[in-house]
Amino acid sequence: SDHSLDYPASPADIDWSQHYPAHPGKVPEFADVGCGFGGLLIALAPQFPDTLMLGLEIRVQVSQYVHDRIAALRVTHANDDGKQYQNVSVVRANAMKFLPNYFTKHSLSSLFFLFPDPHFKSRKHKARIISPTLLAEYAYVLRPGGIVYTITDVKDLHEWMKLHLTNFPLFEPVDEDTLRAEGKGTIIDAVYRSTEEGKKVESNKGEKWLACFRRIEARR
Numbered sequence: 001s002d003h004s005l006d007y008p009a010s011p012a013d014i015d016w017s018q019h020y021p022a023h024p025g026k027v028p029e030f031a032d033v034g035c036g037f038g039g040l041l042i043a044l045a046p047q048f049p050d051t052l053m054l055g056l057e058i059r060v061q062v063s064q065y066v067h068d069r070i071a072a073l074r075v076t077h078a079n080d081d082g083k084q085y086q087n088v089s090v091v092r093a094n095a096m097k098f099l100p101n102y103f104t105k106h107s108l109s110s111l112f113f114l115f116p117d118p119h120f121k122s123r124k125h126k127a128r129i130i131s132p133t134l135l136a137e138y139a140y141v142l143r144p145g146g147i148v149y150t151i152t153d154v155k156d157l158h159e160w161m162k163l164h165l166t167n168f169p170l171f172e173p174v175d176e177d178t179l180r181a182e183g184k185g186t187i188i189d190a191v192y193r194s195t196e197e198g199k200k201v202e203s204n205k206g207e208k209w210l211a212c213f214r215r216i217e218a219r220r
């Protein structure tokens, strides 16, 4: 199912106006990797009406569900001011293999990894969505100053993501209070609470571990 014919060869081959007809000429700035049922996108869409957001989800039926959910919201809000939900869309994609096929260098300001699949067994660690190899791709698509948001209810995975992001030269840890002081509180709140997985963890009274990182300029 990862056959390369399913994917755009490069971001230049994507006609974003098919995804965002009300925003001609714009490209996505927020990417939600493994967006699941789309809770984050739906929560943030009205908060940042001029920012285009894209969810990437590997499961065909789940990505179709998000697609239909967005289409329905666009219809419901068609008469509202401000083109509600015109700024969110979704693609079915294996984000671990094809992120640079969708996003040009430094085009993203926010990259989300919310409650990613943990892959507990250590021989499967390379299947985790945060790995040393993939971080180079994440740094490529994120602009300097851009933020990677991670959250999980699996402590071991939290430590793993934090370790690899901290060790990668193009990312530096940034704490929650700093981001809130920069006006990113709305985003942080949505990261904690808006996704389907985040809600499930909440109803099970599970703990949530947040770790955020800033993409820094390469040192000379």
Ligand code: SAM
Binding pocket: 033, 034, 035, 036, 037, 039, 056, 057, 058, 059, 062, 093, 094, 095, 096, 097, 113, 114, 115, 116, 117, 195, 196, 197, 198
């Ligand atoms: N972020 C959502 C949330 O917080 O509700 C979903 C969390 S769910 C535990 C992880 C999601 O990542 C699943 O929907 C899964 O299909 C998706 N996923 C796993 N590997 C992926 C990949 N390589 N590319 C895109 N999506 C992936």
